[in-house]
Amino acid sequence: MEDTMINVLLVEDDEVDVMNVKRAFKKNNITNPLFVASNGLEALKMLRSDGNGEPPKVPPNRRLILLDLNMPRMGGIEFLQSLRSDPELKSIPVVVLTTSNQDQDRVEAYQLNVAGYILKPVTFSNFVETMATLNNYWTLCQLI
Numbered sequence: 001m002e003d004t005m006i007n008v009l010l011v012e013d014d015e016v017d018v019m020n021v022k023r024a025f026k027k028n029n030i031t032n033p034l035f036v037a038s039n040g041l042e043a044l045k046m047l048r049s050d051g052n053g054e055p056p057k058v059p060p061n062r063r064l065i066l067l068d069l070n071m072p073r074m075g076g077i078e079f080l081q082s083l084r085s086d087p088e089l090k091s092i093p094v095v096v097l098t099t100s101n102q103d104q105d106r107v108e109a110y111q112l113n114v115a116g117y118i119l120k121p122v123t124f125s126n127f128v129e130t131m132a133t134l135n136n137y138w139t140l141c142q143l144i
Contacts, residue, residue: 013038065093065095066097095134
C-alpha cells in the first residue's frame with residue numbers, strides 16, 4: 001500500500017481552506033500524506049533538499065501539488081514558473097485549486113502545464129465532493 005501513497009503538497013495561505021482540505025481528506029478517508037506550505041517560497045523549500053544532505057520535507061517521489069494562485073510573498077503563477085524551470089521539480093503534477101475565475105490566470109496556469117484548474121467550491125459538501133473526485137483521479141494516475 002505504501003507504494004501507492006501520493007505525497008500531496010497543499011500550497012495555500014488561507015487557514016480556512018487548509019482546514020477544509022484536511023476535513024475533506026478525513027471525510028473521504030484519504031490517507032495520503034498532506035504537507036502544507038503557506039506560499040510559493042515555502043513550497044519550493046519543502047520540495048528541495050537543503051544542500052546539507054537533508055532530504056526534502058516532501059518525499060521526492062509520487063508527489064502532487066494542490067496550488068492556490070493568490071498568495072503573499074510568491075503567488076501561484078510565480079511558483080509555477082520556478083517549479084517548471086527546475087529540472088528536478090518540473091515534472092511534478094500540479095492541480096490549481098483557487099477562487100480566481102480570471103481567464104488570464106487560467107491561460108497562464110495551463111501554459112505552465114498544470115494538470116487541472118479547479119475553482120474552489122463554496123460549500124463544504126461540494127469541497128468534499130471535489131476532493132473525492134481528485135482522489136479518484138490521482139489514484140488512477142501513474143505518478144513517478
